[in-house]
Amino acid sequence: GLLKNLYIGGIFPLNGSWAGGRGCLPAALMALHAVNERADILPGYRLNMVALNSECKPGLGMAKLYQLLYNDPVKIMLLGPGCSTVSTFVGQAAWMWNLVVLSYGSSSPALSNKARFPSFFRTHPSATIHNPTRVKLFKMFNWTRIATLQDTHEVFTSTMEDLEERCKQAGIEIAVRANFLGDPVDAVRNLKKQDARIIVGLFYEDKATKVFCQAYKEKLFYPRHVWFILGWYSDNWYTNVNGTNCTLEEMKAAVEGHFTTEGVMRSLYRADQIVSGEVVETVLKNMNESIKNAERIEKDHQLSEVVGFQEAPLAYDAVWALALALNKTQTALQRRGKSLEEFNYTSNEMMIEISQALNDTNFMGASGQVIFNDKGDRISWVQIEQMKGGRYERVGVYDSMKDNLLLDAQEFWPNNRKPEDRKIIQKEM
Numbered sequence: 001g002l003l004k005n006l007y008i009g010g011i012f013p014l015n016g017s018w019a020g021g022r023g024c025l026p027a028a029l030m031a032l033h034a035v036n037e038r039a040d041i042l043p044g045y046r047l048n049m050v051a052l053n054s055e056c057k058p059g060l061g062m063a064k065l066y067q068l069l070y071n072d073p074v075k076i077m078l079l080g081p082g083c084s085t086v087s088t089f090v091g092q093a094a095w096m097w098n099l100v101v102l103s104y105g106s107s108s109p110a111l112s113n114k115a116r117f118p119s120f121f122r123t124h125p126s127a128t129i130h131n132p133t134r135v136k137l138f139k140m141f142n143w144t145r146i147a148t149l150q151d152t153h154e155v156f157t158s159t160m161e162d163l164e165e166r167c168k169q170a171g172i173e174i175a176v177r178a179n180f181l182g183d184p185v186d187a188v189r190n191l192k193k194q195d196a197r198i199i200v201g202l203f204y205e206d207k208a209t210k211v212f213c214q215a216y217k218e219k220l221f222y223p224r225h226v227w228f229i230l231g232w233y234s235d236n237w238y239t240n241v242n243g244t245n246c247t248l249e250e251m252k253a254a255v256e257g258h259f260t261t262e263g264v265m266r267s268l269y270r271a272d273q274i275v276s277g278e279v280v281e282t283v284l285k286n287m288n289e290s291i292k293n294a295e296r297i298e299k300d301h302q303l304s305e306v307v308g309f310q311e312a313p314l315a316y317d318a319v320w321a322l323a324l325a326l327n328k329t330q331t332a333l334q335r336r337g338k339s340l341e342e343f344n345y346t347s348n349e350m351m352i353e354i355s356q357a358l359n360d361t362n363f364m365g366a367s368g369q370v371i372f373n374d375k376g377d378r379i380s381w382v383q384i385e386q387m388k389g390g391r392y393e394r395v396g397v398y399d400s401m402k403d404n405l406l407l408d409a410q411e412f413w414p415n416n417r418k419p420e421d422r423k424i425i426q427k428e429m
């Protein structure tokens, strides 16, 4: 028979400081199509999305939320926003209309605050996802004296607070803290003066070249000094030397050996987790084939240049997560002679049911296992890379849920001499 329609709202940044909607909207639409192909998901219904562009601006994002709310048809939940700055506003307001909000792109730790964002979930991990991995590596290398350098942005401040807390619990001291607003030169000089050896640096890509050029001047680099920075800059970010007074050679020396961490956004589903032996061969072959194909397609169409390409699997999985949760809710409602069609903005009854269903999410998606913690935050694996000869090499992956560190590499230091976290006073013989 004829399908009845259900609608969700969508807010995507198609331009602006993070135009991640360019990669994420197509992925969300792909998933919506796949979901509507499934007869066992919301049987009798077609799930539709009304998607609007926030331009990554909070004010415009709120205007789009009102546009979704004040125009028929009723939307039963909201997919997005992408940018943290927009989610910080929309996530608080949408709750007043009893909408569950499922973001695919927001990383700010502030969004984990359930008092401010009671109905907010995200398939994009919080920026604090890096911290358990950093602490794991500090412990593995026996470093208990750490330095931090950050640009003054709220997302970095709250990430550092979380890192400090986890370090304290692990008996690791943050002995040196340096901040900068704009120009990082003095802050980097300060690290040198305080003999910082193991440094966690949180800043955006445009400041990273200035930091490392100054690090070169201060001889604050590998292997005597070890940097841990964010892993989601563009691959050869360090070659962009204009605006600094360093040559490409000097920048290459400065960035050699540094580590990066980043949330895994594309499933690393390893064939060795497939149970039966003979399947492994075919899966490995197919997997390598599909990875090679994907990389070729990526290269041919410069897909990785599309902002939001790396987060696209998060948007794809967000649609699946909300479809599965709506399906579970609809089944429960129908048992009581009710339906999602009766959803309205003035009652919180269905929002609570949809939230509980979303809480139980647990499926293997395009971005890996999709699970939310009690704050509605995505738990994901973290990939660790190290810069070797101007190229990043994956050295490991950490699953903080199972405290499972999978190392690809065994040697990290030249002639296996591990850097120290402080000056070692030679003992009197």
Ligand SMILES: CC1(C)CO[C@@H](CC(=O)O)CN1
Residues within 6 Å of the ligand: 018, 020, 082, 083, 084, 085, 105, 106, 107, 108, 232, 311
């Ligand atoms: C890894 C990154 C680039 C972090 O910022 C996210 C956007 C945001 O938090 O505003 C998108 N993903």
